[in-house]
Amino acid sequence: MGPPDRAAAAERARLFEAVEAEFGVRIPPADRGGLETVGQLVSYVAVRHPPPGESLTTDELRHHVAAVLGELLAREHGRSFAGYDDDARLPGGGPAGA
DSSP states (O other), X not given: OOHHHHHHHHHHHHHHHHHHHHHTOXXXXXXXXXXXXXXXXXXXXXXXXXXXXXXXXXXXXXXXXXXXXXXXXXXXXXOOOTTOOTTOBOTTOOOTTO
């Protein structure tokens, strides 16, 4: 694995660690490999982290998670995912269609 691959892997690991800390969910290594897009990560977190004391529809919950994830990505990685596309690749992910 060359230096760019190590850097991408480290960036991806930091992203998942930050998501775990922010949402209080654990993303096991076995699950991380299958999470390649913003939409996949939003869905994964949304079903594991309903906001306490709130009764939200599935769409409202996804919107909440996406908004917080967008702030987290901007803070941690200097990238904005405002108005994200479900198919947008996560930082450190493989090429589209991989």
